[in-house]
Amino acid sequence: MIALQLIGIGTGNPAHLTGEAIAALNGADLILVPRKENAPDLADLRRSICAAVLTRAVPIAAFDMPVRAGEDYLQAVHDWHDAIAAAWTATIRAQLPGGGTVALLVWGDPSLYDSTLRIAARLADASVRVVPGVTxxxxxxxxxxxxxxxxxxxxxxxxxxxxxxxxxxxxxxxxxxxxxxxxxxxxxxxxxxxxxxxxxxxxxxxxxxxxxxxxxxxxxxxxxxxxxxxxxxxxxxxxxxxxxx
The missing domain is CATH 3.30.950.10 (Tetrapyrrole methylase, C-terminal domain)
Known part of the structure; x- marks a missing residue:
């Protein structure tokens, strides 16, 4: 069983994290970090946020973010979300074959113009918790x-x-x-x-x-x-x- 925690991290400033968010990161068994070929600084920024707030060694695993493609907007987004969910699943299974608590850092707030919750719904046997952040x-x-x-x-x-x-x-x-x-x-x-x-x-x-x-x-x-x-x-x-x- 996977307990997935979606943690709002504001706009990249570690000071935007709430006390609840910091506790959730420190309580995780794994932190997922998306890696974009055209924006490698974003993965580095997430790592620097973790370095600033973690008080214990939590494994961090990066995955390559799929690229959205296709002319039909809604279909392209659905296919993209499927691909992202598959990337999450493969990374989590490789790192936590027996299950555990996984944290994913989300810009702003996972509930506002963000599809992380829709992607999380595609994961089988996973509970989802949202830790809100500064939007x-x-x-x-x-x-x-x-x-x-x-x-x-x-x-x-x-x-x-x-x-x-x-x-x-x-x-x-x-x-x-x-x-x-x-x-x-x-x-x-x-x-x-x-x-x-x-x-x-x-x-x-x-x-x-x-x-x-x-x-x-x-x-x-x-x-x-x-x-x-x-x-x-x-x-x-x-x-x-x-x-x-």
């Missing part, structure tokens, strides 16, 4: 010292893909956009919209910008491209708010 939304609003919602206003959390394909959702004063690799805000009419953006939140290379979308949008696009080129990867999130007249 990128919390880190973003804290970094800019702003409230998430306007007074008596609604907030919609969505993705860059949906913003680009469907535009601004009706009824929302504020949008939080996640998983946006293409700066979908550039497709909006910027009049009356303000943006707050953050990348590598809470980390030494943290980058922030904010202002009217018409002015800040081009700066953010340029900064994002430069940062991705410099580091080889980027994790960012932004908040859009319409002016209330």
């Amino acid at each position: 990128s939304i919390q880190a973003l609003t804290a970094a800019h010292a702003i409230p998430l919602n306007p007074l008596a206003g609604a907030v919609t959390v969505t993705t860059g893909r949906l913003l680009r394909s469907h535009g601004w959702p009706g009824g929302a004063d504020t949008l939080v956009i996640m998983l946006d690799g293409g700066c979908a805000f550039q497709d909006l009419d910027p009049a009356g919209i303000r943006i707050w953006w953050g990348a590598y939140l809470g980390m030494p290379q943290q980058a922030l910008d904010q202002g009217p979308l018409a002015e800040a949008g081009p700066r953010i696009m340029a900064a994002r491209a430069a940062l991705r080129g410099r580091h080889g990867w980027i994790m960012d999130v932004y908040l859009l708010r319409k002016e209330i007249r």
Whole structure:
């Protein structure tokens, strides 16, 4: 039997881990670390987080992260999740043939625009526990010292893909956009919209910008491209708010 613990690790800063998360890592029999060919720093970052909080020797096993492929988005994602679950299973069986407790470090929070729980559901004979962490939304609003919602206003959390394909959702004063690799805000009419953006939140290379979308949008696009080129990867999130007249 495998007891799988999905541990939210914030945005990469060891200080974002809760006491519960640190206890869970130290109580594990194995820590799984995904390894991406195009972003090896992410595996190193997970290892450095473990080094900062572990008080006992816990084995760490890396696995090669499958690559998503296919033109049909939903089918490609389902196939990708199947492949990731198979990689987890093979690594766990090799390291813990008799079963045990396995910890997997998850950026932000496993429940918010993250498919780790859907992948975990594919594992046979495994119980799942989620240890929540600081989300990128919390880190973003804290970094800019702003409230998430306007007074008596609604907030919609969505993705860059949906913003680009469907535009601004009706009824929302504020949008939080996640998983946006293409700066979908550039497709909006910027009049009356303000943006707050953050990348590598809470980390030494943290980058922030904010202002009217018409002015800040081009700066953010340029900064994002430069940062991705410099580091080889980027994790960012932004908040859009319409002016209330």
